[in-house]
Amino acid sequence: MTGHRVFAVVRRHWYPMVRSAPRVVENFFWPIVDIMLWGSLTLYLQRQHAELPLPIGFLLGGLLLWDLVFRAKNAVALTFIDEAYHRNVVSVLASPISPTEYLTGAVLWALVKAGASWLLLTSLAAVLFSFNVLAIGPAVGAFLGLLLVFGIALSLVVLGLVFRFGHAADELPWALAAIFIPFCAVFYPVSALPGWARDVAALIPAAHVFEAMRAALAGQPQGWGSLWVAAGLDVAWLIGGFVFARAMFGLFRRRGYITRYM
Amino acid sequence: MDAIEATGLRKSFGGMLAVDRVDLVVGEGEIVALLGPNGAGKTTTLMMLLGITEPDGGSVRLLGHPLPRERQQALQRLGFTASYVEIPGDMKVWQFLDVFAGLYGTDRRRGEEALETLGLGTILSRTGNQLSSGQRTLVGVAKALMTSPRLLVMDEPTASLDPEVAARVREVLLEEQRREGFAVLITSHNMAEIERMCERVVFLAGGRVVADAPPSEIAARYGGEDLESAFITIAEGQR
Numbered sequence: 001m002t003g004h005r006v007f008a009v010v011r012r013h014w015y016p017m018v019r020s021a022p023r024v025v026e027n028f029f030w031p032i033v034d035i036m037l038w039g040s041l042t043l044y045l046q047r048q049h050a051e052l053p054l055p056i057g058f059l060l061g062g063l064l065l066w067d068l069v070f071r072a073k074n075a076v077a078l079t080f081i082d083e084a085y086h087r088n089v090v091s092v093l094a095s096p097i098s099p100t101e102y103l104t105g106a107v108l109w110a111l112v113k114a115g116a117s118w119l120l121l122t123s124l125a126a127v128l129f130s131f132n133v134l135a136i137g138p139a140v141g142a143f144l145g146l147l148l149v150f151g152i153a154l155s156l157v158v159l160g161l162v163f164r165f166g167h168a169a170d171e172l173p174w175a176l177a178a179i180f181i182p183f184c185a186v187f188y189p190v191s192a193l194p195g196w197a198r199d200v201a202a203l204i205p206a207a208h209v210f211e212a213m214r215a216a217l218a219g220q221p222q223g224w225g226s227l228w229v230a231a232g233l234d235v236a237w238l239i240g241g242f243v244f245a246r247a248m249f250g251l252f253r254r255r256g257y258i259t260r261y262m
Numbered sequence: 263m264d265a266i267e268a269t270g271l272r273k274s275f276g277g278m279l280a281v282d283r284v285d286l287v288v289g290e291g292e293i294v295a296l297l298g299p300n301g302a303g304k305t306t307t308l309m310m311l312l313g314i315t316e317p318d319g320g321s322v323r324l325l326g327h328p329l330p331r332e333r334q335q336a337l338q339r340l341g342f343t344a345s346y347v348e349i350p351g352d353m354k355v356w357q358f359l360d361v362f363a364g365l366y367g368t369d370r371r372r373g374e375e376a377l378e379t380l381g382l383g384t385i386l387s388r389t390g391n392q393l394s395s396g397q398r399t400l401v402g403v404a405k406a407l408m409t410s411p412r413l414l415v416m417d418e419p420t421a422s423l424d425p426e427v428a429a430r431v432r433e434v435l436l437e438e439q440r441r442e443g444f445a446v447l448i449t450s451h452n453m454a455e456i457e458r459m460c461e462r463v464v465f466l467a468g469g470r471v472v473a474d475a476p477p478s479e480i481a482a483r484y485g486g487e488d489l490e491s492a493f494i495t496i497a498e499g500q501r
Contacts, residue, residue: 008364015361016352086350086390091405093314094415095365096337253316256275258309262346 001104005097009105010112013079017113027113031067031121038063039129058214060131062186064121065147065213069184069206070177071117072151075110076103077158077173084167089261099249107152114151137216142227143209149234150205154180156241160248166260185210205233263326264289265413265445266311270320273306273469280306282469283320288413293439293446295456295477297489298466299497304449307466308417311447312342325412338366341406341444344417349401351391358390359405366409373408380404380434395422403431407438414439416448420455428452432459453490463489467496 017023042059050056083089092102125131134140158176161169183197184206190198201207208230212223252258266288273281281303288294298304309315311322313333322329324336349358359373377383380400390398399422406414414435420428432455439446450456456463457477465473465480473480473496477489484492 002367004364004367008361011357011364012353012361015354015357016350020352082350086352087346087348088350090314090344091342091347091362091402092365094312094337094340094342095362096334096367097365098334250316253314256273256280256306256309256315258314259305262305262344 001098001101005101006105006108009079009097009102010109012105013082013109014112027071027117028120031071031117032124034063034067035060035121035124035128039125039131042129042131057131057135057217059187060125060129061133061136061213061217062210064118064125064133065143065210066181066184066186066206067121068114068118068144069147069151069154071114072110072148073154073158073177074173075113076106076152076155077162079106079109080159080162081170081173084162084170084261087261090258093258099246103156103245106155110152110155111148114148135217136213139212139216139224139227143213146205146209146227146230146234149238150209153234153237153241156238156245160241160245163245163248163252163257166257180204180206183207189214203233205230205237208233264323265292265325266447267323268307268311268320269322271307271310271317271322272319273303273310273315273317280469281310281317284466284469284471286311286464286471288445288447290412291439291443291445292462293448293460295460295463296447296449296466297453297456297463297493299493302466303469304466305417308415308447308449312340312415313337339409339412341409341411341414342416343399343402343406343419345399345419345421346417347402349390349393349398352389354387354389355393355401356386358401359408362405363408368409370408372410373404376404376407376438377401379438381430396424396427399423400427400431403435410442411444414444414446414448416446418450419448420450420452428455435459453488453493457489465493465496467499472496 038059042056046056083092122133125133136143154176158172161172183201183204185193185201190201190207190211193201208226212226215223264287266286268284268286271281271284284307296304296307306315310317311324313329325339327336329336349355360370363370363373374386380403382397382400385393385397393401399419403419420431423431436459448459460477463475463477463480464471473483481487481489481492484495486492486495
């Protein structure tokens with residue numbers, strides 16, 4: 001693996017981003033809308049002295065952490081969709097870049113893009129709604145890392161589906177988030193889910209992280225055990241995502257799906 | 263060492279045979295055309311030669327490197343352009359060259375020099391959306407030349423160009439080829455272009471090689487006065 005090829009992938013997406021208002025808006029506008037919406041709801045509930053079983057910060061904490069999963073997943077998957085949209089897939093595949101180098105570049109780009117949007121979100125939460133993300137507790141770094149890895153694992157699944165189904169799967173980065181968010185229990189405890197959905201949630205690392213986040217905000221002792229479970233599940237999802245994406249890329253090569261991009 | 267050495271290439275899609283036992287050799291510094299009617303299997307063959315589509319059977323060596331094992335080393339010195347690839351509309355030309363210089367581990371300035379030679383040194387700061395289709399094609403050619411190729415693969419590179427620009431592209435390509443001595447594999451539906459540029463033509467029809475000879479020989483063999491007549495005879499024979 002060579003750095004110049006990995007960073008070429010990052011530059012490929014950086015150059016259009018910095019000079020395109022719509023792309024900047026896409027990365028920052030919706031997070032701002034989200035923070036205004038959930039922040040205002042939090043303020044309203046606080047002023048009503050609503051009786052809640054959890055500290056009110058769980059709404060903003062959930063939003064801030066979920067946004068990271070969502071952005072990381074989209075940024076990786078959209079690198080390839082973007083190449084397809086701009087009829088650049090054949091040129092990239094005809095270059096000496098390996099799938100691992102491409103993927104590494106895409107993940108680095110996702111970290112840059114998701115990181116920038118997340119920094120803005122956390123700053124706005126602090127300035128406008130007095131919510132300090134560090135108030136979640138000392139495990140916040142672990143939460144972020146675990147959720148980032150889960151986001152990347154999901155992006156591999158999306159990439160695999162895009163290799164398999166082509167343009168028909170272009171909407172999947174967004175759709176997949178909608179499918180997963182109920183089971184991730186971002187804004188409510190897992191116990192609020194019906195029994196079968198709790199079983200599904202048990203297999204999703206993000207659900208364990210959000211449970212741990214709520215416990216931390218409630219001042220309960222940090223449940224490191226659940227974070228280890230989340231880490232184990234992350235590894236399984238990452239390996240599964242990688243194997244799936246690789247298998248679908250193999251199918252792409254065997255079935256000549258490249259003709260979809262000509 | 264041959265630039266391309268493909269033996270017994272086979273590919274079928276859903277039971278339909280697209281490429282059937284194709285042997286193709288392009289010698290070092292040789293200019294070869296891969297011709298055939300629509301659906302003859304040219305693009306599938308090219309994609310297998312580039313390691314993008316996996317053959318069902320047969321083997322490929324590019325610049326002495328066997329595929330798929332040494333694909334990265336082989337593609338390092340292979341320039342590729344086609345009528346169906348484009349510079350992304352939201353990227354400036356210099357940025358596009360910079361990205362591909364990174365992918366190939368080469369210097370962007372080589373691409374800029376190639377653009378200069380093609381008479382387009384002033385478009386570096388324009389975005390893909392601001393270029394004519396001809397200019398976009400020429401940027402693709404400059405990108406292909408930027409790799410200091412030992413093998414240039416071009417799939418209908420002049421399809422979107424007007425005759426004057428196409429002639430300039432041919433002139434520059436031949437000049438570069440004479441200077442650098444790289445091998446060329448080109449597909450085109452412009453038979454006059456092929457006659458002017460190529461030493462040898464490999465004719466595909468129905469996924470098979472039906473002729474492999476210099477253009478004048480193929481024209482004579484199929485009783486036509488030029489390559490275009492031969493093309494029509496072969497294509498009609500396949501229907």
